Amino acid sequence: xxxxxxxxxxxxxxxxxxxxxxxxxxxxxxxxxxxxxxxxxxxxxxxxxxxxxxxxxxxxxxxxxxxxxxxxxxxxxxxxxxxxxxxxxxxxxxxxxxxxxxxxxxxxxxxxxxxxxxxxxxxxxxxxxxxxxxxxxxxxxxxxxxxxxxxxxxxxxxxxxxxxxxxxxxxxxxxxxxxxxxxxxxxxxxxxxxxxxxxxxxxxxxxxxxxxxxxxxxxxxxxxxxxxxxxxxxxxxxx
Amino acid sequence: xxxxxxxxxxxxxxxxxxxxxxxxxxxxxxxxxxxxxxxxxxxxxxxxxxxxxxxxxxxxxxxxxxxxxxxxxxxxxxxxxxxxxxxxxxxxxxxxxxxxxxxxxxxxxxxxxxxxxxxxxxxxxxxxxxxxxxxxxxxxxxxxxxxxxxxxxxxxxxxxxxxxxxxxxxxxxxxxxxxxxxxxxxxxxxxxxxxxxxxxxxxxxxxxxxxxxxxxxxxxxxxxxxxxxxxxxxxxxxxxxxxxxxxxxxxxxxxxxxxxxxxxxxxxxxxxxxxxxxxxxxxxxxxxxxxxxxxxxxxxxxxxxxxxxxxxxxxxxxxxxxxxxxxxxxxxxxxxxxxxxxxxxxxxxxxxxxxxxxxxxxxxxxxxxxxxxxxxxxxxxxxxxxxxxxxxxxxxxxxxxxxxxxxxxxxxxxxxxxxxxxxxxxxxxxxxxxxxxxxxxxxxxxxxxxxxxxxxxxxxxxxxxxxxxxxxxxxxxxxxxxxxxxxxxxx
Numbered sequence: 001x002x003x004x005x006x007x008x009x010x011x012x013x014x015x016x017x018x019x020x021x022x023x024x025x026x027x028x029x030x031x032x033x034x035x036x037x038x039x040x041x042x043x044x045x046x047x048x049x050x051x052x053x054x055x056x057x058x059x060x061x062x063x064x065x066x067x068x069x070x071x072x073x074x075x076x077x078x079x080x081x082x083x084x085x086x087x088x089x090x091x092x093x094x095x096x097x098x099x100x101x102x103x104x105x106x107x108x109x110x111x112x113x114x115x116x117x118x119x120x121x122x123x124x125x126x127x128x129x130x131x132x133x134x135x136x137x138x139x140x141x142x143x144x145x146x147x148x149x150x151x152x153x154x155x156x157x158x159x160x161x162x163x164x165x166x167x168x169x170x171x172x173x174x175x176x177x178x179x180x181x182x183x184x185x186x187x188x189x190x191x192x193x194x195x196x197x198x199x200x201x202x203x204x205x206x207x208x209x210x211x212x213x214x215x216x217x218x219x220x221x222x223x224x225x226x227x228x229x230x231x232x233x234x235x236x237x238x239x
Numbered sequence: 240x241x242x243x244x245x246x247x248x249x250x251x252x253x254x255x256x257x258x259x260x261x262x263x264x265x266x267x268x269x270x271x272x273x274x275x276x277x278x279x280x281x282x283x284x285x286x287x288x289x290x291x292x293x294x295x296x297x298x299x300x301x302x303x304x305x306x307x308x309x310x311x312x313x314x315x316x317x318x319x320x321x322x323x324x325x326x327x328x329x330x331x332x333x334x335x336x337x338x339x340x341x342x343x344x345x346x347x348x349x350x351x352x353x354x355x356x357x358x359x360x361x362x363x364x365x366x367x368x369x370x371x372x373x374x375x376x377x378x379x380x381x382x383x384x385x386x387x388x389x390x391x392x393x394x395x396x397x398x399x400x401x402x403x404x405x406x407x408x409x410x411x412x413x414x415x416x417x418x419x420x421x422x423x424x425x426x427x428x429x430x431x432x433x434x435x436x437x438x439x440x441x442x443x444x445x446x447x448x449x450x451x452x453x454x455x456x457x458x459x460x461x462x463x464x465x466x467x468x469x470x471x472x473x474x475x476x477x478x479x480x481x482x483x484x485x486x487x488x489x490x491x492x493x494x495x496x497x498x499x500x501x502x503x504x505x506x507x508x509x510x511x512x513x514x515x516x517x518x519x520x521x522x523x524x525x526x527x528x529x530x531x532x533x534x535x536x537x538x539x540x541x542x543x544x545x546x547x548x549x550x551x552x553x554x555x556x557x558x559x560x561x562x563x564x565x566x567x568x569x570x571x572x573x574x575x576x577x578x579x580x581x582x583x584x585x586x587x588x589x590x591x592x593x594x595x596x597x598x599x600x601x602x603x604x605x606x607x608x609x610x611x612x613x614x615x616x617x618x619x620x621x622x623x624x625x626x627x628x629x630x631x632x633x634x635x636x637x638x639x640x641x642x643x644x645x646x647x648x649x650x651x652x653x654x655x656x657x658x659x660x661x662x663x664x665x666x667x668x669x670x671x672x673x674x675x676x677x678x679x680x681x682x683x684x685x686x687x688x689x690x691x692x693x694x695x696x697x698x699x700x701x702x703x704x705x706x707x708x709x710x711x712x713x714x715x716x717x718x719x720x721x722x723x724x725x726x727x728x729x730x
Contacts, residue, residue: 004314004326007488010543010646011307017549018304037312037459037493038305043297047290047500066513121527125444125478145514158528159477159519163470182514183499191460191495192320194477194525197518202470205510206379206395207402207428208266209273215378215432216439217470217517 049183051144056175059143060225063178066146070200071213072221079228083111086135086169089222090114093167095132099123101161103154108135108171119157128164134218135169136162139195141178142185146200148172148223149185151193159196168218170198174225249604253577254569263399263574270398271565277511278562278618284513285503294500296622299556302458302491303546309458309491310537316461320523322533327485329540329645334365336536337450337483341371344481346447352465352472353377354452355559356485356538358390358581359594362450373450374416374442376471378435385412391575391583393561394509399574402426413438439471449475449530453486454558455501456535459494462522463535466505466515476519482530487538489555501558504620508560541594547643550631554589556621561586563615563625569608578608585615589628596644596651597636603654606632681715688713 001009012019054062064074077085090098090112098114109116117123117131137155138148148170150156162168172178179185189195202217213219247253257263282288302309314324327333341349349366351357351373363373363384375384382397383390386408390396397405406426413420418438424430451472455464463484465472476482492501506515524533546552564570564584575583579601580591588605597603606629609615615625635642639653670677684691688711714722 002326003328003332006328006646007326007537007539007543008307008310010539010643011310011488011546013646014543014547014552014643015304015306038301038308040493041301041304043294043301044290045294047287047294048285051285051287069513070516129440129444142514147514152525152528159473163473163477182502183496186495186499191457191462191520192522194522194528195518195520196473197514197520199512199514199516201516202468203516204378204432204469206377206382206397207405207431209270209395210428212429212432215436215469215471216376216443216474 048181050180052180054143054180056178059178059180060174062180063141063143063146063172063174064225066143067200067223070146070203072146072200072223074223074225076225076227079226082171082224082226083107083109085224086171087111087113089169089224090133090135093133093220095167097131097133099128099131099134099157099161099165101134101136101155101157103156104135104137105155119161125160125164128160131165133167133169134161134165135171137171137173138177140185140188141172141174142180142182143178144181147182147185148198149189150196150198151189152195153193159194162196162198163217166214166218167220167222168198168201169222169224171224171226173228176228247579247599247601249600250573250577250579250608251604253579254573254608257574257577258572260574262401264572266399266401267571267574270395271571274395274511275565278508278565281507281511281513285507291500291503292620292622295504295558295620296556298492298497298500299489299558299621300553302493303489303552303555306488306491306546309493310488312458312493313456313461313491313535313537316458317456317523317533317535318461320461322461322523322535325534325536327536327538327540330360333360333485333536333538333540334362337362337485338366338369338371340481340483340534341366341448342369344448346371346481348372348374348442348446349448349450349483350374350376350442350446350475350479351380352449352451352467352475353380353396354450354485355393355581356452356487357450360485360538360540362485374439374446376439376442376475377467378432378469378471381435381439382408385409385416389576390581392564393559393582393584393586394564395561399576402428402431405431409434417441439474443471443474443478446475446479448481448483449479451475451482451484453484453490454505455498456486456491457493457495457498458491460522462495462520464498464502465519466502467518468510468516470517473517473519476521477529479530481532481534483534483536485536485538487540488542489557505558505560508558508562508618508620541596541645543646544596544643545590545593547648548593548631551589551593551628553623554586554593554628556623557586557590558621559586560620562618562620566614566618567609568612568614569610573608578605580605585609585625585629586623589623589625589632592632592636596642597632597654598651603636606636678715678717681717684711685713685715685718 100116139151201213201221204215379397392398409420453463454466570584578587582590588608592602636654639651
């Protein structure tokens with residue numbers, strides 16, 4: 001007997017009492033549901049979809065507050081001011097080489113003196129380690145938790161781009177890319193894409209619970225909130 | 240879970256030693272009290288915490304009640320997304336699978352994301368026996384590994400170490416495993432973290448194989464989720480060519496939407512944050528992004544035995560947040576090592592004896608490693624009634640009875656060493672049914688109190704091994720009542 005059959009056999013024997021409760025159902029137990037799975041016995045979803053009512057402006061404000069709580073640095077501008085803002089953030093870090101994911105709007109880096117390093121499959125983790133900064137967009141941002149979600153879409157690139165360089169500049173279109181809550185964010189995301197949720201810079205509390213920023217991921221996270229009605233750079237669409 | 244070494248002391252013996260270690264007690268008290276207060280504040284932010292908690296418990300219960308269905312769904316979804324699924328009945332099989340998969344890559348080193356499942360099965364030791372070096376990359380796990388130590392907390396495995404101890408470990412040990420600690424390393428947390436960053440970055444950039452666990456697997460989509468803070472998880476999950484994830488079968492949740500419950504419950508309960516710094520989600524493999532090969536090892540290792548117990552199965556709801564450790568008066572004083580397993584604290588006291596059985600003295604003692612105060616149940620984000628399961632397991636240890644051991648129904652006999660407890664319970668029952676005898680006994684006890692020992696001799700020794708006998712008062716309550724209020728009432 002294969003281990004697969006042994007484990008599944010043990011599960012089924014262990015659940016004999018459950019089967020007795022539902023004698024009419026088959027080996028998988030439970031009545032068939034519309035999604036083909038067992039009916040959700042006893043799962044009430046009476047928790048809140050959103051914690052509080054907010055205007056779009058208040059939502060963006062909450063996002064900024066929570067990002068700052070996690071020691072991300074928050075900046076605000078409009079589309080016309082974005083190139084200068086990005087250039088200033090890179091200059092303040094002394095960034096000389098900046099990795100650029102595929103699909104990043106060309107004008108974002110147009111005012112920067114740093115050398116753009118376009119992402120290619122040949123660019124290895126060691127190559128990235130020699131890069132100072134990365135500039136990306138995001139798929140969605142969550143106000144209640146202060147979280148940015150990247151889904152590897154255009155302007156975001158491979159997961160390691162935002163991991164190996166020590167400085168990450170993330171551009172968020174507000175209010176369009178901002179949702180209130182985690183349940184709303186999940187609705188916007190496509191599970192089959194590789195997803196990275198970022199809440200502040202890398203941190204550890206393993207030494208006497210004192211928080212230290214920047215263990216293995218980027219030590220500095222600059223978030224640029226760009227007020228715009230333009231379509232987002234997110235590739236995800238609501239499910 | 241591997242049976243603990245024969246020499247592993249029972250909880251009362253281990254705890255008696257550790258409670259005398261004042262450094263340990265100070266490190267622990269400071270840490271648990273800090274995190275406890277922060278957690279309460281993080282939870283208080285959500286007005287619907289009670290509803291989220293109930294939903295979390297219900298989703299996990301539902302999944303467990305249909306686990307066969309969801310495991311098959313996981314297998315199909317992960318396979319369709321380009322991953323390979325392996326099934327492991329026990330620790331030995333899981334270790335053999337991982338060892339074979341690493342060997343097939345031709346590599347002799349792996350980087351590891353902190354994972355309870357691989358701690359549980361002793362993967363690092365098994366890989367070492369096969370000539371493969373496993374590097375722990377979580378800062379706390381690194382401290383534990385370099386210090387030839389064992390983890391003592393689910394979330395903060397090196398919670399028992401203070402900064403001076405950590406500096407000494409880094410200074411003396413880092414060079415043996417790779418890049419040595421910088422000269423003049425102080426005990427500032429930021430400097431220590433920087434030393435770890437430099438030490439580990441070389442490993443991340445050269446590693447071809449990584450091993451992880453997972454916090455959740457979404458059955459509907461085949462998506463794995465790892466929640467972390469440092470970025471070492473992201474490094475391991477995205478840089479190597481091959482990723483092997485060892486995941487307990489209880490980690491499954493049915494749908495993508497269910498994450499909305501658990502991603503709210505877990506960070507606030509564990510690190511007391513609105514959201515942990517990094518969460519990674521991946522489904523099989525993605526061309527050009529992350530590992531080209533992904534293996535999922537589904538681990539039983541006693542979980543189906545726990546599933547067979549209608550009271551005990553709720554322990555499988557656990558999402559390993561460690562909130563129960565931080566509120567437990569017994570954990571705070573005894574420390575994590577006393578529990579003799581990867582899972583310390585209240586959850587360990589109910590999980591370990593169910594996964595391993597109650598045959599060894601250590602495992603039979605774990606259901607007693609509690610004051611039954613109920614604080615663990617109060618904070619549990621998936622509402623595991625830990626005291627209820629503790630009592631159930633105590634009954635099993637003392638009375639014996641039907642259990643499932645490695646998938647087979649069996650009847651276990653009462654554990655040895657508990658004959659005195661059974662006799663005492665019978666004696667107490669008799670005494671309460673015979674009030675005159677009870678009264679006489681109490682008077683006798685009061686008059687002879689100067690002669691009473693601190694520990695019981697003979698068969699009662701087991702009971703007083705881990706506790707001091709209470710002192711008998713100079714006067715029994717009955718006599719005191721009679722003397723002070725007797726004239727007003729009845730005796």
